Amino acid sequence: MAELLKLGSELEDFQKEHFNRNSLAEENRQRDHQAATQIQSWFRACKVRAYLSHLHKKAIIIQKIWRGFTARARFRQMVKAAYFIMKMNFYEEMAVRIQQRWRGYFVRKYIHNFYARKSYLEGLSMKNKLVRRQLDELEELQQRERYCLEIVKEQTAKVYQAHRLHHLLSTKQCPGVFNSPFRPDPHEMELLLRQVKYQAPTKLASREGACLLSPPAPTAMSFPGTLGSPWIKSRTCRSPRPILPPIASKRQQGLFREPGEVWEQRLHFPELSSHLQTSYTHLEEAQNELRHLESVRLHSSTPRSRQCSPSATTLTSFFFCNPKQARLCNTPPGLNK
């Protein structure tokens, strides 16, 4: 029993103990709970942190590897570019070197060629010398030509003078002006006069030529029949140059008539004025001649020698236009009556 009692007391103790303990536990429950939570939170935090750091480490590894990869790739690119640039620079430098050699060569050879320039300048001075010489020659030639022309002109003038002075030629009986007996030898004009044959004065020709073309030529009528003289014809044939009709008829009015005209007048004077020389049949003859001439003139519309047609016209004008002469032609029958 003791034991029971013991047991009972023990039970009671136990109960008390149990109560105490329970109340204690109840008292501490809050705290314990908090502590447990703290411990749990710490532990969980530790766990999460560990995980995070683990993740971090992994990320870093990934990043590290990636960055390294890209950087290496970029670097490789850069190296490549730098190498390329270096190469290009080198090539360009070499190209410039080639170009400069080539350009230097080309320019020296073809553009600023010293030898070509030298030879060009030499050639130029040669050419200049040549041109100068040629021009000098040309000038001399021209001068000589002019001189010759002058001499020819002078000579013709002298010959003309000699023609004009032909009457001063000395004869066997009487020495001329240029052949003075007191001179040792005759004057050169005398020699010239001896050479020159007497010719009709030249003025006639120009007058006759003038009446070919000049429209109003009243003077041509006043001295008609200029071509009737054999002297003139021979003169025109013998003249050295072909005589062209002058463009403008210039009638000079001088104090004296030209010697040719005077001479012509003298030649024709008796024919015009002397009645005695006219025959009885003069009128008929004249009419016949006129008719003949008219027919000739009609035919002369076909081209004839130039010298003939004016003579025909002048002759007809001689018969028709000059009233005095016409009257002269008509007078003989009147006298006969």
Place this chain on the structure above:
Amino acid sequence: MSQRQIIQAFEQYQKSRMQFVQTVADLAARPQNIETLHNAGVMSMLRPLMLDVVPSIQQTAALALGRLADHSDDLAEAVVKEDILPQLVHSLASQNRFYKKAAAFVLRAVAKHSPKLSQAVVASGGVDALVLCLEEFDPGVKEAAAWAMGYIARHNASLSQSVVDAGAVPLLVLCLLEPEMALKRIAASTLSDIAKHTPELAQTVVDTGAIAHLAQMILSPDAKLKRQVFSALSQISKHSVSLAEMVIEAEIFPAAVACLRDQDEYVRKNVTTLMREVVKHTPELSQVIVNCGGMAAVIDYLGDCHGNLRLPGIMMLGYVAAHSESLAMAVILSKGVPQLALCLSEEAEHHIKAATAWSIGQIGHHTPEHAKAVATANLLPKLLLLYLDASSSEDLQTKSKKALKNILQKCTYLPALEPLLYDAPSNILKHVVCQFSKVLPHDSKARRLFVTSGGLKTVQEIKAEPGTPLQEYINSINSCFPEEIVRYYSPGYSEVLLERLENYQPA
């Protein structure tokens, strides 16, 4: 009987009219009578006679009128005011050739004086009537008409445009083919007058093929014709490169060079003018002329003429030399520089001197070699003298200054530069000293000569303001010499020495 009397009265009237007109025409031939004739009212008397029934009176009246208008521009204006031109122009189409000649003479005499009077002739339809006259058979009429048109076209571009518009150019070119010398001359001169104004007018003349005909006449023996031909060619070629090339392509060149020895001086002058006008356009054209020996001929030509005749030759040398350095070298080789020096010293007129200075500048400004050629001809002091001469014209001064400057900037020939150190003003001196400062550092002989000839001393005496380029050049010259020498030659060195002597205390 009465009929005869009537006729006689009329005949007498006609005779006296004729006599009056002839007397007036004879009187009008002398310039001293003009005043009196004008005061006597000759214009109003001649005007009805222009409408006379007798052609010879009309013609003589026109002749008298032409002579009157020829002598004074007052009378020419009076002709315009009296309204004579329209009836002249009207009858120009219908009358005989003698009258046409006289009427063209009147138109010419009126048009000669001023652009305004020419405009009056154009306004009255004179040009068209004159063009009709150019189609006439008679060479005298053609000549008179061409002459009148030349006088009209001479004044300005619009007048010559009106001549061209009337279709005169082809007919004038036909006139060039006529056998008469006088007509050829006048036609060439008229073409020249037409072509001289604008490129378009010159192109019109060229388009009718005038160049080929003109080129054929270069070798003609007639000097006056040659004058006109060369004048026409130069007037054509002066406008543009293409026209000048067309003139060159007519292959006138060796032949034209031969004409530089012609007896007539105006032929020579016109040939030179032609060359100048051709040469001024491009280096290639200059090359053509130089290669056919034209340069030498022109330089010879410069030797045997004087005054204004020289001007085109001088300008031609300048134009050629301006194009390129090899052409300038060609001028130097053809002995152009001594000839220009001769011109510069012989000629008195300032514009010729100015042209010569310009040409010399063009020759010398290419390379040191060119500058040396100019400097050895002793031209630099002459140019300086012209520049400094107060009586020189402004143009001459600027031209000689420019030439001097251009040559000095290239010149490395020191003996010729040294005289300029003594008497040049500072704006020229600058360039001289600059050349010394460039050459002396590299040439020991020159340095020695520079010292012994007193150049260094002169340089030390130059008073330059510090900071100016002149001072810089002097400094760089000084740096080529040892300091003692520089100090020895600087002014006032003897005083410095004496001062040092006074301050010196023997120990």
